[in-house]
Amino acid sequence: MTTSDELLSQLSEFKDPNTIILGIGNTLKGDDGVGPFICQQISGQICAEVIDAFTVPENYIGVIIKKAPDNLLVIDAIDFEAKPGTIKIFAPDALDTISLSTHCISPRLFVDMICQDVNTKVSFIGIQPSDIGMGKPLSDDVNKAANLLVSALTKLYPLS
Numbered sequence: 001m002t003t004s005d006e007l008l009s010q011l012s013e014f015k016d017p018n019t020i021i022l023g024i025g026n027t028l029k030g031d032d033g034v035g036p037f038i039c040q041q042i043s044g045q046i047c048a049e050v051i052d053a054f055t056v057p058e059n060y061i062g063v064i065i066k067k068a069p070d071n072l073l074v075i076d077a078i079d080f081e082a083k084p085g086t087i088k089i090f091a092p093d094a095l096d097t098i099s100l101s102t103h104c105i106s107p108r109l110f111v112d113m114i115c116q117d118v119n120t121k122v123s124f125i126g127i128q129p130s131d132i133g134m135g136k137p138l139s140d141d142v143n144k145a146a147n148l149l150v151s152a153l154t155k156l157y158p159l160s
Contacts, residue, residue, distance in 0.1 A: 002087055007152040010089060011073075014123065015156055019048040019071040020064060026055050030136030031084075031129030034146050035075045037138060041150045046157035058105040058113075065117045072114065074107075075149070077142070078126030085141030087149060090124040125149065 021042065023035030039052035049067065053060050057074070064072060078095070080088060092111040111122045127146065130139035138146065 002148060004148050004151040004155070007087060007148055008155050011125075011152055011156050014071045014073060014121070016070045017047045017157060018069050019073060019157065020051060020067060020069040021046075021048050021073045021075065021153065022051045022053050022057060022060065022064070024053050024055065024057050024074060024076040028134060030131045030133050031127070031139050031142040032077045032132040034077045034127050034129070034138060034142050038075050038146050038150055038153075041146070042153050045154055045159065047159055048153075048157040057110055061110070061113050064114050064120075068118045069120050072120050072122045074122065074124045076124060076126060077129040077132065078124065080126055080128060082128040083141075084128050084130030084139060085145040086128040087145050088126050088128075090126055092122050092124065095124060 021039070023039035025033045025035035027033035027036050036052045036054055039050050043050045049069070051060055051063070078090070082088065092107060095107040107124065114120065115122065127142055127149070130141050
């Protein structure tokens with residue numbers, strides 16, 4: 001299991017406070033709701049901007065373009081066939097072969113639409129889900145991973 005400090009080290013390249021953290025997911029589908037869960041935990045607790053996009057990240061493309069962040073970190077449950085609760089940072093092109101089934105727009109199209117207007121570094125922080133069943137809570141493994149990520153992000157983007 002990754003520690004908060006190891007995760008913080010991996011995320012250190014995104015330290016610039018001109019960062020938007022965008023959570024994606026369906027809170028009614030267990031671990032798929034990890035993006036919104038993390039947004040709820042860090043909103044108002046960090047200096048980076050936090051957007052909870054739920055299942056419609058495309059609704060925030062205009063907002064992101066207008067704010068022109070240096071970094072855009074997208075947090076989502078991503079099935080990359082790892083142990084549940086594993087956290088991995090992906091470049092957008094690495095997601096071309098991974099399905100994000102609860103979203104209306106492909107990750108690649110989402111990134112391309114933003115990057116045609118703004119020079120921003122986009123990365124996806126994926127958490128391997130365990131159970132995305134309807135009406136389920138976050139699994140223990142994903143909840144632990146989410147709390148590690150919350151801890152790392154609050155250290156990376158402290159309020160002044």
